[in-house]
Amino acid sequence: MAGKPQTLATTSAFEILGPVMVGPSSSHTAGALRCAQVAASLLEGRITKATFGLWNSFAHTYHGHGTDRALVAGILGLDTDDENIKQAFDLAREQGLEYHFDIKGDDASIHPNTVDIDMVDDTGATAQVRGESLGGGKMRISRINGVGVDISGMYSTLFVAHKDVPGVLAALTNLLAYAHVNIAFCRTYRTEVGGQAYSVFETDGAPDDTVVPMLRKLDNVDYATFIELPGSASSLSPGVSAKEIFDDGEQLLDACEELGLSIGAVMAVREARLTGEAHAVAAMRRVLDVMREETTAPIANPQRSLGGLIGGEAKLVEATRRNDLSTSLMGTVQTDAVARAMAVLERSATMGVIVAAPTAGSAGV
Template sequence: MGFISVFDVIGPNMVGPSSSHTAGAASIALLARKMIGGNIKKVVFTLYGSFAKTYRGHGTDRALLGGILGFDTDNLNIKDSFELAKEAGIEYEFKTNEKETEVHPNTVDIELWNDEDLSLTVRGESRGGGKVMITRINEVEVEFTGEYSALITIHKDKPGVVANITKCLSDCNVNIAFMRLFREDKGATAYSIVESDEKIPKKVLDEIKENQYVQNVMLVQI
């Protein structure tokens, strides 16, 4: 049995009522916002399982919008996120999917568009106590928790690309805590996710982008 701390039971500092349905939802949306960057113009949320059934009563909708606005789980502005999203010019929509049942009960798909005409789709799961897992990026199955700073590189599955990523990080004295590669298929699009227990310098992004097989690099600072 894994170790469970008192903080896992109590949950994080948050705007209630539920660590799973509000704090977790806000954390997932905040990670999605950090991943795409820029100013968010439009967002569509698709909710599954208990999220779909109870999102209005538990304030999941407000928490998700709060995360998109950049609010942490304990930000009291979450309660006013509908109004603040409208003031920020963010178009938003909530959908439910109760037909797909082979998912974690607290799952949300977030499709985002920013002012640079970039789009991104992220699937997240709220796993209790405010803990979350990002499980899909643009239809590719991935895994990262958002508990560490993360560098996410989208690239062709070609020899030498991962080695180049680690070299760029080493040159900038970044200590790698975890690194995993996810891909659609051999030779297709791949996602390299590097997590570090320290902030990752932004200059790493430019160095990694110089590789001809790299399509995009996203930085999530914690």
């Protein structure tokens, strides 16, 4: 096993079994929601107005994939697995959020799943944020108020807006050191010398409640906030790799033989090294519970999809499992598998909670 490159050192199983999300699309629903969720955290007050500029794929499929509901839900602070995402428009009206969708069209120079979010909060502060949904629920913020940035929300992240003057970065790092916040990565973005700047710190864990208020009080700091997305893909600290058991399929089988364990048991050992045993067990239990529900509920209680095109087919397939036709065509086991796969598809299409594995589109398979 020695001598081969270790390329899986930071890949968690829950980057494949996840996120747990409301359907129908990990990129167009969960990823879009997370873009809006992070964008909203960049203003201190309650968002009262949001305009969403939809580009490329978002511009063409936003309604059928629930992207419009997901973006509004993200501004309101809902998480990817909150079934209230369906009622996001009603919740927005109740909470006094004015929203508007601006269909921008196609631009090959930007990411296929791009949204520009213009926001106003109840203090009158404004922000313009560009988000990109990267697939599988992952996202990144690529622009804030015209300044190019790179914020993924994968790790505990401190975001600080400040003036580009000498000494500011030193003051920020000194305060974080005083507060015992360990910095893994730090990047500063700006458009011109002496203008507006943004510093992004990825840290080992969340700072306590006193850190952000102290950062906001520093000279030349305009705003500071802490970003942590619930259910983000990786639980590792940034820049940390866990000792590996294997790096490819051949090595996995070797590990099974050496340790006397099944593939599943080896994966459990590896995940415990990556994220800790307690976290791994709790996360897998959550995945298993949702998978059991998503493969059975639509068969017991069929519902029509968001677009009205499907709903009830899983129950019809499952019903054939008990007759001679099923035995002749696929057999009872295969028929049951198809019925359950279709059940996940139907649940996703009705904006029900599913496990993206690794995307919402492929979860049923």
